[in-house]
Amino acid sequence: xxxxxxxxxxxxxxxxxxxxxxxxAQGHAGHAAAGAAQSASGIDGEVRRIDKSAxxxxxxxGEIKPMGMPPMTMMFAARDKTMLDKVKVGDKIRFSxxxxxxxxxxxxxxxxx
Numbered sequence: 220x221x222x223x224x225x226x227x228x229x230x231x232x233x234x235x236x237x238x239x240x241x242x243x244a245q246g247h248a249g250h251a252a253a254g255a256a257q258s259a260s261g262i263d264g265e266v267r268r269i270d271k272s273a274x275x276x277x278x279x280x281g282e283i284k285p286m287g288m289p290p291m292t293m294m295f296a297a298r299d300k301t302m303l304d305k306v307k308v309g310d311k312i313r314f315s316x317x318x319x320x321x322x323x324x325x326x327x328x329x330x331x332x
Contacts, residue, residue, distance in 0.1 A: 259285040260315035263331065266306050267292055274300040276325070278314065286316065286323070298324045306330060 268277035279292040295316070297303055302325070306312055311331040316323050 257286075258315065258317040258326070259283050260327070262314050262316065264312050264314060266308050266310045266312055268294075269303055269306070269308060271300065271303050274303070276303060276306070276328075278312070278325075283316070286318075295325045296322060297328070298326050302328050 262280055262283055264278040264280035266276055267279050270276065274297050275294050276297060277292060277294045280288075281290045282288065298317075298319075305328060312328055313331050314325050314329075315327040317326045
């Protein structure tokens, strides 16, 4: 059975759409490198997974216009691992992101009010 992914990618590139390849596989670098803003704050999301030993969490979020990111669920590194103690899986959150090298990291996080 042939994969349709190459065709979808070609169409996305031809029409200037964001790549349909999951952001986790891209290492997030494509979003910030496209000339968009290098940080965003006040983002609403929901914690889907926390990996304290790796200092990462998976967040389902809506569109992040300043960084050119469509709605998706993706894994982010926390700038400071201790901030992961503020939230648990299932929490609605507000968070901030910043581009650091080829990664986008969570710089602030708190439960949504």
